[in-house]
Amino acid sequence: MGGAATRDPVIVRWLLTLLALGFLGLFLVLPLAAVVVEAFAKGLDAYLRALGNDVALASIRLTLIVAAIAVPLNIAFGLAASWAIAKFDFRGKSLLVSLIELPFSVSPVISGLIYVLLFGLQGLLGPWLADHDIRIIFAVPGIVLATIFVTFPFVARELIPLMEEQGRDEEEAALTLGAGGLRTFWLVTLPNVRWGLLYGVLLCNARAMGEFGAVSVVSGHIRGLTNTMPLHVEILYNEYDFVGAFAVASLLALLAVVTLAAKTALEWWHRDELVATGH
Amino acid sequence: MAKVWSEDIGRLVLAGVCVALLVLGLAAIIPGARAAETRTLLNVSYDPTRELYQAVNEAFIKQWKAKTGEDLKINQSHGGSGKQGRSVIDGLEADVVTLALAYDIDAIVQKAKLLDPAWQKRFSYNSAPYTSTIVFLVRKGNPKQIKDWDDLVKPGVSVITPNPKTSGGARWNYLAAWGYELNRSNGDQAKAEDFVGRIYKNVPVLDSGARGSTVTFAQRGLGDVLLAWENEAYLALQEFGGGFEIVTPSLSILAEPPVAVVDKVVDKRGTRAVAEAYLQFLYTPEAQEIIARNFYRPRDPDVIRKTQGNFAPVKLFTIDDVFGGWQKAQTTHFADGGVFDRIVARK
Numbered sequence: 001m002g003g004a005a006t007r008d009p010v011i012v013r014w015l016l017t018l019l020a021l022g023f024l025g026l027f028l029v030l031p032l033a034a035v036v037v038e039a040f041a042k043g044l045d046a047y048l049r050a051l052g053n054d055v056a057l058a059s060i061r062l063t064l065i066v067a068a069i070a071v072p073l074n075i076a077f078g079l080a081a082s083w084a085i086a087k088f089d090f091r092g093k094s095l096l097v098s099l100i101e102l103p104f105s106v107s108p109v110i111s112g113l114i115y116v117l118l119f120g121l122q123g124l125l126g127p128w129l130a131d132h133d134i135r136i137i138f139a140v141p142g143i144v145l146a147t148i149f150v151t152f153p154f155v156a157r158e159l160i161p162l163m164e165e166q167g168r169d170e171e172e173a174a175l176t177l178g179a180g181g182l183r184t185f186w187l188v189t190l191p192n193v194r195w196g197l198l199y200g201v202l203l204c205n206a207r208a209m210g211e212f213g214a215v216s217v218v219s220g221h222i223r224g225l226t227n228t229m230p231l232h233v234e235i236l237y238n239e240y241d242f243v244g245a246f247a248v249a250s251l252l253a254l255l256a257v258v259t260l261a262a263k264t265a266l267e268w269w270h271r272d273e274l275v276a277t278g279h
Numbered sequence: 280m281a282k283v284w285s286e287d288i289g290r291l292v293l294a295g296v297c298v299a300l301l302v303l304g305l306a307a308i309i310p311g312a313r314a315a316e317t318r319t320l321l322n323v324s325y326d327p328t329r330e331l332y333q334a335v336n337e338a339f340i341k342q343w344k345a346k347t348g349e350d351l352k353i354n355q356s357h358g359g360s361g362k363q364g365r366s367v368i369d370g371l372e373a374d375v376v377t378l379a380l381a382y383d384i385d386a387i388v389q390k391a392k393l394l395d396p397a398w399q400k401r402f403s404y405n406s407a408p409y410t411s412t413i414v415f416l417v418r419k420g421n422p423k424q425i426k427d428w429d430d431l432v433k434p435g436v437s438v439i440t441p442n443p444k445t446s447g448g449a450r451w452n453y454l455a456a457w458g459y460e461l462n463r464s465n466g467d468q469a470k471a472e473d474f475v476g477r478i479y480k481n482v483p484v485l486d487s488g489a490r491g492s493t494v495t496f497a498q499r500g501l502g503d504v505l506l507a508w509e510n511e512a513y514l515a516l517q518e519f520g521g522g523f524e525i526v527t528p529s530l531s532i533l534a535e536p537p538v539a540v541v542d543k544v545v546d547k548r549g550t551r552a553v554a555e556a557y558l559q560f561l562y563t564p565e566a567q568e569i570i571a572r573n574f575y576r577p578r579d580p581d582v583i584r585k586t587q588g589n590f591a592p593v594k595l596f597t598i599d600d601v602f603g604g605w606q607k608a609q610t611t612h613f614a615d616g617g618v619f620d621r622i623v624a625r626k
């Protein structure tokens with residue numbers, strides 16, 4: 001492989017590298033830089049003011065709460081589903097796989113609308129909920145539900161192929177040696193997939209914090225109450241507050257960068273194990 | 280081997296729990312997280328009123344505190360008028376709605392029965408405490424020499440206006456243009472339809488809301504003229520500085536954005552008294568001056584006299600005079616298969 005690459009003329013290698021770097025710069029680095037530049041367009045003071053006011057803080061808080069609820073639930077669900085799918089045989093398995101992947105193929109706006117149709121005042125359960133004074137949509141529970149739906153497949157999709165590839169030999173050995181189902185899961189299955197799990201969790205978290213469409217439909221856009229960070233960015237932009245909009249956007253981008261850095265750091269600390277387990 | 284793995288997993292689980300707790304803790308620490316016991320009102324409004332109601336709320340909260348000693352918090356939600364009405368129908372618990380046109384409140388009456396059908400009689404001036412009209416925003420120096428509605432149909436003039444299907448402001452724009460041509464042709468509906476169709480031929484992009492169109496025109500630099508709420512045009516002038524000027528056409532429409540208390544919600548939440556006081560406050564001289572400062576046309580005769588210089592004189596017609604009210608205008612022009620659909624299909 002390496003030998004074949006070095007046999008290409010120098011100019012071709014340079015051109016390809018430049019092309020790749022240019023593409024990266026144009027579509028990734030430049031927009032990110034533009035966000036930061038706009039955010040600091042009126043200086044550090046304006047930037048801090050944009051992030052420090054009550055409404056912005058409320059949106060940050062809501063985003064964190066939503067992610068802190070949605071991600072753990074999706075970890076539990078993703079592990080259970082991928083374990084069942086990869087390690088056991090049962091009827092309707094392929095149907096279950098398709099269902100798990102459904103949120104990927106459905107537009108986020110539709111994902112939000114199904115909750116409006118279900119829990120909205122004119123919806124199926126709406127009148128009952130209203131009678132009992134339970135608020136789902138246009139409140140935090142609806143935002144959490146929509147986020148869970150949209151981020152549903154991330155963990156399971158990471159784990160299913162990994163578990164299938166690893167087969168059932170180790171689990172069968174553990175069972176033969178007398179370990180129970182739960183013990184086998186904790187000591188054999190889970191350790192084998194932990195890197196895939198970590199990756200799935202990071203992706204799930206990034207999407208949970210960044211989701212716009214589905215959340216926008218069920219939010220009701222009440223300032224300081226039901227606006228997540230992405231929604232707050234849109235509102236500020238529409239209020240001609242470009243510094244504020246880009247300041248919050250830069251914070252969102254920063255969350256993504258921190259997530260990526262954490263992943264890289266973890267991989268670096270455990271690089272020996274990673275090589276050993278063949279990841 | 281197994282023991283090492285299990286310790287690792289133990290640590291991983293522990294780390295996960297720690298992170299989740301940390302995030303929740305962080306969320307709780309951020310100021311404002313304390314469960315507020317103060318009474319709240321939710322005002323569900325349309326796109327361009329954010330700045331207006333921020334100022335009005337501040338004044339009303341102060342007055343309410345002085346009068347009753349009670350702390351009050353007023354929450355705001357803004358978006359396209361039709362979309363906001365839809366959210367209230369679907370259960371967004373608005374104590375008051377302040378939308379762009381009566382039809383959107385009528386829709387809440389019809390589809391969700393949340394208010395009394397006679398809501399428009401509850402407050403003075405058809406429950407519209409302020410008015411506005413439709414004007415043109417053009418680029419500095421008016422390079423295309425746009426003076427009146429008939430300049431919009433000229434070839435080569437690019438017009439920015441939002442989609443009448445979703446935007447209240449866009450419907451006012453459309454009806455203003457229609458009324459102008461109807462007046463010029465002495466009531467010839469076919470001529471009016473042709474005229475409005477030729478304007479929409481010059482529209483390169485239909486945004487979903489008034490604010491979106493303003494950003495398209497002012498920030499992204501598209502188009503030669505923006506059809507806008509008068510208040511929105513003045514606000515853009517203030518926010519974006521010298522690059523633009525306002526052109527007032529010879530004839531335009533009197534837009535009356537109405538307000539209403541949502542009966543079912545206030546009765547359930549026990550907020551009727553404060554909600555009614557809030558909307559009544561809009562008619563006081565203090566609020567009327569805030570209204571004028573935010574470039575909406577006031578109703579109060581004294582305030583009108585005082586702020587006369589801020590608004591260009593323009594001949595205005597009402598939707599009742601020319602179109603027989605919103606219900607009729609909506610079904611004729613904007614319902615599925617209506618005149619607007621016909622115009623767009625021809626385009």
